[in-house]
Amino acid sequence: MLNQPRDRTLPTLITLLVIGLLLMTFDVRSEGVGVTAVLRRGAQTIVAPLQKGAAFVVNPVVDLVDSLSNVATLRETNLELQRQLAEAEGQIVGLEDDLARLQLYEDLYQLEATGLDIGRTVARVIGQPSAFDGALYIDKGTKSGIAVGQPVIDTNGFVVGSVEQVTAGTAVIVPITVGHDEVAVIVGEQIGRVRSQAFTDDMRLEINPADEPILAGDRAVTASTSVRFPAGYPVCDVTEDAGPSADGLLTTTCRPYVDPDTLRVVVVLSWPPDPITAVTATTTTTSTTTTTIGGSTTSTTEGS
Amino acid sequence: MRLRPAVVVTVMLLVAVVLQTTLFSQTHLVVPDLVMLCVILFALTRMRPEVVLGVGFLAGIVVDLLGSRLLGLQAIVYVVVAYLALRTRDRADVGRIVTALWVGLLSFAGAVLLFVVGTLFGENVVFGGGVLRLLFLVPVANAILAALFGPMLVRLIDRDATVFRYA
Numbered sequence: 001m002l003n004q005p006r007d008r009t010l011p012t013l014i015t016l017l018v019i020g021l022l023l024m025t026f027d028v029r030s031e032g033v034g035v036t037a038v039l040r041r042g043a044q045t046i047v048a049p050l051q052k053g054a055a056f057v058v059n060p061v062v063d064l065v066d067s068l069s070n071v072a073t074l075r076e077t078n079l080e081l082q083r084q085l086a087e088a089e090g091q092i093v094g095l096e097d098d099l100a101r102l103q104l105y106e107d108l109y110q111l112e113a114t115g116l117d118i119g120r121t122v123a124r125v126i127g128q129p130s131a132f133d134g135a136l137y138i139d140k141g142t143k144s145g146i147a148v149g150q151p152v153i154d155t156n157g158f159v160v161g162s163v164e165q166v167t168a169g170t171a172v173i174v175p176i177t178v179g180h181d182e183v184a185v186i187v188g189e190q191i192g193r194v195r196s197q198a199f200t201d202d203m204r205l206e207i208n209p210a211d212e213p214i215l216a217g218d219r220a221v222t223a224s225t226s227v228r229f230p231a232g233y234p235v236c237d238v239t240e241d242a243g244p245s246a247d248g249l250l251t252t253t254c255r256p257y258v259d260p261d262t263l264r265v266v267v268v269l270s271w272p273p274d275p276i277t278a279v280t281a282t283t284t285t286t287s288t289t290t291t292t293i294g295g296s297t298t299s300t301t302e303g304s
Numbered sequence: 305m306r307l308r309p310a311v312v313v314t315v316m317l318l319v320a321v322v323l324q325t326t327l328f329s330q331t332h333l334v335v336p337d338l339v340m341l342c343v344i345l346f347a348l349t350r351m352r353p354e355v356v357l358g359v360g361f362l363a364g365i366v367v368d369l370l371g372s373r374l375l376g377l378q379a380i381v382y383v384v385v386a387y388l389a390l391r392t393r394d395r396a397d398v399g400r401i402v403t404a405l406w407v408g409l410l411s412f413a414g415a416v417l418l419f420v421v422g423t424l425f426g427e428n429v430v431f432g433g434g435v436l437r438l439l440f441l442v443p444v445a446n447a448i449l450a451a452l453f454g455p456m457l458v459r460l461i462d463r464d465a466t467v468f469r470y471a
Contacts, residue, residue, distance in 0.1 A: 009353045009357065009390060012358070013357055013383060016358070016379075016383045020361070020364075021380070023365075023375050023376030023379070024380075026375075027376065042369075044370060047370060051322055126326060127330070129370050129373075130337060130339075130371060131324075131328070131442050132337070132415070133372060137325065165372070
C-alpha cells in the first residue's frame with residue numbers, strides 16, 4: 001500500500017489565519033506604536049531606496065504618457081496658465097504694498113515677529129502602498145525635518161492629510177479622505193468637524209451645536225481649535241444646503257479640494273513648531289476644545 | 305523549498321512590491337495587485353502547498369508593513385486567496401484564457417475579503433470614492449497580466465519549459 005503524503009494545507013491555513021488575527025489584534029491594541037512601528041520603519045527603510053530608484057525611472061515615463069494624453073488641450077491650458085500668472089503677479093504687487101504698510105506699523109509700534117512662522121518642506125509623491133491603500137509615499141523623511149503627525153498641504157495650500165510614518169528618507173502620508181481622523185473646521189463662524197465616508201470622496205461635515213444654516217459653496221477651513229492642523233487652511237466646499245435640526249445638530253457633505261490620487265508634489269508643514277508636541281498630538285486619541293463665539297459655546301472633538 | 309526557487313520567488317515578490325508602489329500607483333486605469341497575482345500564480349507551480357501559503361502570508365505581512373493599514377490584514381487575505389487557488393488549481397491548467405479568468409475570480413474574491421475583514425476591524429479600506437471601481441479594475445488587470453505573463457512565471461520557478469504550453 002502506497003503512503004500518500006498528508007495534506008497539511010488546511011491546518012497550515014488555520015494556523016496562519018490565527019497568527020494573522022493575533023497580529024491584527026496586537027496592532028490595534030498597540031495603536032500603531034512600539035514593536036509594530038519599529039517593524040514598519042525597518043521595512044520602509046529597506047524598500048525605500050528601491051522605490052526611489054524605481055520612481056526615478058518611472059515618473060518621467062508616467063509624466064510623458066500624461067503629457068501625450070493631454071496634448072490636445074495643451075494650448076488652452078497654456079493660455080489659462082498665462083492668465084493665472086498675470087493675476088498672480090498683480091496680487092504680488094498688491095501684497096508688496098500690504099507688506100510695506102505692515103512693516104511701517106511694526107516699526108511705528110516697535111513690534112517684533114514671534115518667530116512662529118511655519119516651516120515648509122516640499123516633497124515629491126513617489127507612490128502608494130497598494131491598490132487598496134490610499135496612503136502616499138513621499139521622498140522626504142527625518143533628514144529633511146519631517147516628523148510623525150505633521151500636517152500636509154498641496155501646493156495651493158489645500159489640506160491633504162498628515163504624516164503617519166517616517167523614515168530617514170521617506171514618509172507615509174494618510175490623506176484626510178481615507179483616514180479615520182476627524183478635522184476640526186470652521187464654516188463661517190460655526191465650528192464643526194469633517195471626516196471621511198465609505199464609498200465616496202465627499203466628506204461628512206457635522207456642526208453641533210449649529211446656530212444657522214450653511215449653504216452649498218460655503219468653504220470649510222481648518223479651525224484654530226484643531227490639534228492637527230494650523231488654522232485657516234481650506235479643507236472642502238459644502239455641497240448641499242443644510243440647517244440645524246431641533247437638537248442643534250447640522251450634518252451635510254462637503255467635497256475636499258484635493259484629490260490625493262492626482263498629487264505629484266506636496267508640502268509638509270513644520271507644525272506645531274515643537275516636534276515633541278506633534279508626536280504627542282498623534283498619540284492622543286481625542287481632544288475636546290470648548291470655544292465661545294458670539295455668545296454661544298461650542299465643543300469640538302477631534303480624533304488623532 | 306530549495307534555494308533557487310526561493311531566490312526567484314523572493315526577487316519576484318520584491319519586484320512586484322516595488323512596481324506596485326511606484327509604477328502602478330500612478331496609473332489610474334491599470335491597477336493590478338501584483339503581489340496577490342504572484343501569490344495566486346505560485347499555486348500553479350510545483351512548490352509545496354504549505355510553502356505557497358507561507359509565502360502568501362509573508363508577502364502580505366511585507367505589504368502591511370509598507371502601508372498604513374493594520375498589520376496582518378493583507379496577510380490574511382493573501383493566505384486565503386492562496387488556499388482557494390491551491391484548491392481550484394486543477395481547473396486553471398486548461399488554457400491561457402481560463403487561467404486569466406481563474407486569476408480574475410480569485411482576485412475579486414481577495415478584494416471582497418479585504419473589504420469585509422477590513423471593515424470588521426474598523427479599517428479605512430472602504431473609505432474614499434474609488435473603492436467600488438477598484439473591486440472590478442484590480443481583478444481585470446490581474447487577469448490580463450496573468451494571461452500575458454502567468455505561464456512564463458510558472459516556467460521560471462519550476463525550471464520546466466514544457467509546462468503551460470497550452471498545446
